[in-house]
Amino acid sequence: MAENVDSNFNNIIKQIIKKSLFTERQIQIILNRKNLSEFDFGISKGAYFRQVNQSRDKLMGLFYSIILLRGLGILLPDDIDVISRLAEQVSVIKDSDVFPEREEQVTNVIDKLVRQACGM
Secondary structure, three states: OOOOOOOOOOHHHHHHHHHOOOOHHHHHHHHHHOOOOOOOOOOOHHHHHHHHHHHHHHHHHHHHHHHHHHHOOOOOHHHHHHHHHHHHHHHHHOOOOOOHHHHHHHHHHHHHHHHHHHOO
16 A cells, blocks of 8 residues: 655655555554654544554554564574664664765665575
């Protein structure tokens, strides 16, 4: 289901969100609830809190999945290191202006590293 959300994210972050388990709106809601950013959603209070619950359920599912995959030895310490380094880079990129010609290169590097870590 496509959402019409005015995006405050740069193109690299948008590409990462598209490949994640979350929608842009859910990421915005999580950022709001964690007091990391403030977005105006322009939706009813009931719709907003329904989406808050959906976002919370997805986030909890993600945490349980990480615990499970790590506990079963599917997600290895080296994989966690790669994910941590990529997350640090995304943290730098999220507020940066990246030249459009470099955006695809950056997303390709992220894709390659994620595929290598997945190793299936």
